[in-house]
Amino acid sequence: MPRILCALPARTWERIMTAELATELEELGEVVPCPQPEVLSESEYAALWLAADAVLTGWGVRPPDAQTVERLERLRIVAHAAGSVRTLPRRLLERGIVVTTARSAIARTVAEYCLLSAILLLRRHCEHLGRASAADAPASETLFGKPVGLVGFGCVGRCFRDLLRPFDCPVRVHDPWLSPVEAEAAGVIPCGLGETLGKSRVVSLHAPDIPETRGMIGTRQLGLLQDGAVLINSARGRLVDTAALTEELASGRIRAALDVTDPEPLPLDHALRRLPNVLLTPHIAGPTTDDLPELARLAITEIRRCLAGEVPLHPMSLEAYDRMSF
Structure with a gap:
């Protein structure tokens, strides 16, 4: 036996x-x-x-x-x-x-989190909470038809791409290991990092945490994001320069859903915890x-x-x- x-x-x-x-x-x-x-x-x-x-x-x-x-x-x-x-x-x-x-088995629930985060942030859901009237509410957006950029196209990125299909979103992908054949089969547009960031209304990070990717999203890369863009990180906190991200978010120019951070967890008094344009969760994007x-x-x-x-x-x-x- x-x-x-x-x-x-x-x-x-x-x-x-x-x-x-x-x-x-x-x-x-x-x-x-x-x-x-x-x-x-x-x-x-x-x-x-x-x-x-x-x-x-x-x-x-x-x-x-x-x-x-x-x-x-x-x-x-x-x-x-x-x-x-x-x-x-x-x-x-x-x-x-x-x-x-x-x-x-983990990828589908992380992708579900990414879809939820994209919709909540585009709709400005958190900023609407507690309001008695929509008269002075910030302008909201739908996900339908919005260009989405995926940085990394592993299991989670592919699952998220599938969840986006009903929304008719053009999807750009930056992944050095993605072949043209795979990109065509998945219905995505392979792009460099700059184009993926600059031409997407929603950018979701799915790259692995390896030496080559640590800090790949810094001040210059964040500056390429469109005004009002949504950044989602459900991958690893070390992909992003936390100081640069905090500064960019504090300006109010972009919005972010962060399920992972560097360090993790963030100190209780960290500025990211107080920003209204940040959806911060404690690494719960994985399996429910x-x-x-x-x-x-x-x-x-x-x-x-x-x-x-x-x-x-x-x-x-x-x-x-x-x-x-x-």
């Missing part, structure tokens, strides 16, 4: 697992729980990985050390019930072990409470397919690993 190490910390297990899904996992093999990996010694934790045919990981996972990874002979798959796998050693992939991600079990469901599906000799649905390549956010 295959042995399945559940390397999910107790707090993660409780968030994403249901009784039904736990039963499905148990039907695949002998499940070895590890609810408190932090209390185990290196040798004790290594022994669990070395004896596993499959490992279920997720938020808060304790990765195996380098020596353990080199000794893995039995392990066939690491199914990560979360988005970025950068917490796991790259060497797992180099050794030919399948590593899968549940980012597709009721949707969290989808992460476990997808990871269990990956384990089932691998143990049955089938091709995984969402395997990571070395190239994709290197382009994934930290």
